[in-house]
Amino acid sequence: MDVVGKSVKRVDAYDKVSGKAIYPQDIYIDNMLYGATLRSTKPHAYIKVDISKALELEGVIKIFTAKDIKNNYHGVVLKDHQVFCENKVRRVGDPIAFVVAISKEVANMALEYIRIDYExxxxxxxxxxxxxxxSVKVHDNESNIVHHFKIRNGDIDKGFEECDIIVENEYKVPQVDHVFLQPESGVSTIDEDGNITLYISTQYPHYDVIEVSEALGIESNKVKIINCTVGGAFGGREDIMMQIHLALAAKELKRPIxxxxxxxxxxxxxxxxxxxxMKYKTGVTKDGKLKAIKVTIIGDTGAYASWAINVLRKAGVHATGPYEIENVWVDSYAVYTNNPFSGAMRGFGATQVPIAYEQQMDILAQKLNMDPIEFRLNNIFRKGSKTATNQMLKESVPLERCIKEVKKHIDINKKGCGIGIMFYGTGYGNGFPDISNATVKINKYGKLEIYVGATEVGQGAKTIMSQIGAEVLKINIEDVIFINEDTSITPDSGTAAASRQTYNTGNAIKIACEKLRDEIAKEYDIKKYDLKEVYKNMDDDKLVKHASFTAYTTTMDEETGIGDPYWPYTFGACGIEVDINEKTGEVELLKAVVAQDVGKAINPQLIEGQIDGGFAMGVGYTLFEDLNVINGYIKNNKLSKYLIPTSLDTIDFKKIIVEDEESSAPFGAKGIGEPVIVYVAPAILNAVASKLDKRAYEIPLTPNKIINLINS
Incomplete structure (x- = not known):
């Protein structure tokens, strides 16, 4: 191939490194006003709001509250969020009012003048x-349980009866933040016809249009999202934040905000x-064959559901790991509390569970006196395996290769070394319509224009999808114009999440470009054509093609969990060696190797960049990041307290790209943005256990926890 498989430069690289990329913070418009949000300081209370004193402050234009919004409810799955809390707050940080003033200083000052009486x-x-x-109920429901996902496969009691060794442990992981570099920002405008435009950084612009239009009670064609450069997301930009506030203010005040x-x-x-x-009970026979597993997962979704149903379902589906186990019992719960609300984050439920299942594997291997690699190879998924939900894996299952690649470069049996392996299901899952749309056309300059509503969040979507289009039409990537920012001219391509954009939208682009190529081939030799000439000589309607792609998924049985929830699956392995300063409790990474299944590497350099980012984020999750949420309050709410890895905390490590093409994917490529974080934490935890001969069942492994572990 000419373009696919090559490490071409990112198409957005120059703008980002030169400072030309436009973020919402960069936008200034004449006659612009400034908004600031008043947020709850209590985790659970009835409220009464008095804005009268704030309105008297010079420079305050308007203060919006619940009475100003037509439909006060929104949410990505359940409509349980309020645009402005009306009678009750359910967490610290709930929005109560939105002040609009002539300057940001006046707007922020006005917040101090608003009186909130909390009961x-x-x-x-x-x-x-x-x-x-x-228990006290967070919402007006009979129960705080938002969702209960179940898997019932095989005979769990009989399975444990046939086990020679059974291990039971409880594991805990905390809430962590996405810490994207660019804090939320946005600008709203309105034209003389009442059309609202929002300049924002978001992961799903087309769904933002729906939520804004529903809240304001206007037609969706009256709302446009211009998706500016996104300074990181990782799932944190999937829920509506300021979008409705800004749109409401522009609609009412007829000025930019x-x-x-x-x-x-x-x-x-x-x-x-x-x-x-995560409560795990895992059983194995004396010859090292996994026989039964029983899992209970309790996920704290905080005050609002957000993606809780999907996250806890994904955690449940992945709870057994990439292992063949014939007897499975899983209960996965999403539960309301008065903590900060939880939602999507890189790995989406599949990141938490390996911390449990991979440590269980090491414990079992040790009790069996087996090599941890050999124990895994004795039980892992291969082509033809069935998952816990009885889904047959028919192709592209190179997990054994990933493990053996890691084994070549690191001795997992050496003291201080550990391994983590994983599988990850692509897409929304559980039969949810997972659709991407694309439009392509040839313009008068002989360029290929690609129109999709697929957000570039830093993962390289613009580059990868431009490569796909260029490859199909056999043109240079410089002759591709990729347009994805404006919802009024791009089709809906779904959210930039679930590692679905390369697979889903890449497929839609490939199909559309193939239609265009076939149209051109009717009149030209497809190996010797010039697009400028094509534009001049072919009718316009033949030079525009549309395509849609829907990912394969089925709805799982509500009582048994049986079904094919995701496709395709991605696989990978990570080996890590650590040293530990037993006086300070610091964990030092000495060596690491990652072997990542990608299907087909469309752009190897971008894949390595994703692996670097996922590895660093995994290190932070395991060793550093602690929101320190106490009674609903985030104590570590700034980067001087919420510690993330710096360049001194990560290491240069071996990255191995494993290719095993997936036939349903564009040129065989799978999405890998999320999977690359999943195996890091379990590998570190197993390495720490190997070094200390003591195991940690809770993260983050901060120095004081290491010292406590040593002294325990």
Whole structure:
């Protein structure tokens, strides 16, 4: 191939490194006003709002509250968020009012003049307590349990009876933040016809249009999203933040409005990774064959559901790991509390569970006196294997190759070394329509224009999809113009999440470009054509092609969980060697190797960049990041307290790209943006256990926890 498989430069690289890329913060418009959000300081309380004093402040134009919004509810799955809390707040940081003033200084000053009378209510911060019938209810529901996902496969009691060794442990992981570099910001405008435009950085612009139009009670064609450059997302930009506030203000005031969150407000505003309690019981026969597994996962979704149903379902589907186990029992719960709300984050439920299942594998291997690699190879998925939900894996299952590649470069049996392996299902899952649309056309300059509503969040979507289009038409990537920012001219291509854009939207682009290529081939030799000549000599309607692609998925049985929830699956392995300063409790990474299944590497350099980013994020999750949420309050709400890895905390490591093409994918390529974080934490935890001969069942492994572990 000419373009696919090559490490071409990112098409957006120059603008980003030169400072030409436009973020919402960069936008200034004449006659612009500034908005600021008043947020709850209590985790659970009835409220009364008095804005009269703030309205008297010079320079305050308008203060919006619940009475100003037509439809006060929104949410990506359940409509349980309020645009402005009307009678009750359910978490610290809930939006109550939106001040618009002549400057950001006046807007922020006005927040101090708004009086909120709080009548505090009993809170619940522990999800296990929240599950009880007599627990205080966060919403007006009979139960705080948002969702209960189940897998029932085989005979669990008989399975454990046939086991020679059974291991039971409980693992805990905390809420963590996405810490994208660019805090939320946005600008709204309105024209003389009442059309609202939002300049924002978001992961799903077309769905933002729906949520904004529904909240304001206007037609969706009256709302346009211009998706500016996105300074990182990782799932944190999937929920609506300021979009409705800005649109409402522009609609009512007929002027441009701008809002920029501080880092502290960003911590309050967006979702977190779900904290989880994971109870594992795993059984194996004396010859090293996994026989039975019983899992209970309790996910704290905080005050609002966001993506909780999907996250806890994905955690449940992946709870057994990439292992053949004939007897499976899984209960996965999403539970409301008065903690910060949880939602989508890189790995989406599949990141938490390997911390449990991979440590269980090492413990079992040790009890069997087996090599941890050989124990895994004795049980892993291969072509023809069935997952816990009885899904047959028919192709592209190179997990054994990934493990053996890691084994070549690191001795997992050496003291201080550990391994983590994983599988990851692409897409929305569970039969949800997972559709991407694309439009392509030839313009008068002889360029290929690609129109998709697929967000570039830093993962390289613009480059990868331009490569796909260029390859099909056999043109240079410089002759591709990729347009994805404007919802009024791009088709809906779904959210930039679930590692679905390369697979889903890449497929839609490939199909559309193939239609265009076939049209051109009717009149030209496809190996010797010039697009300028094609434009001059062919009818316009023949030079525009549309295509849609829908990913394969089936709805799982509600009682058994049986079904084909995701496709395709991605596989990978990670080996890590650590040293530990037993006086300070610091964990030092000495060596690491990652072998990542990609299907087909469309752009190897971009894949290596994704692996670097996923590895660093995994290190942060395991060793550093601690929101320190106490009674609903985030104590570590700035980067001086919420520690993430620096360049001194990560290492240069071996990256191995494993190719095993997936026939349903564009040129065989799978998405890998999320999977590359999944195996890092379990590999570090297993390495630490090997070094200390003591195991940690909770992260982050901060120095004080290491010292406590050593002294335990």
């Amino acid at each position: 505090e209510i009993e809170c619940v911060f522990d999800p296990e307590i929240a599950m009880k019938n007599d 701008k809002t920029v969150y501080t880092r502290e407000e960003s911590f309050l505003a967006h979702s977190k990774r779900h904290s989880m309690i």
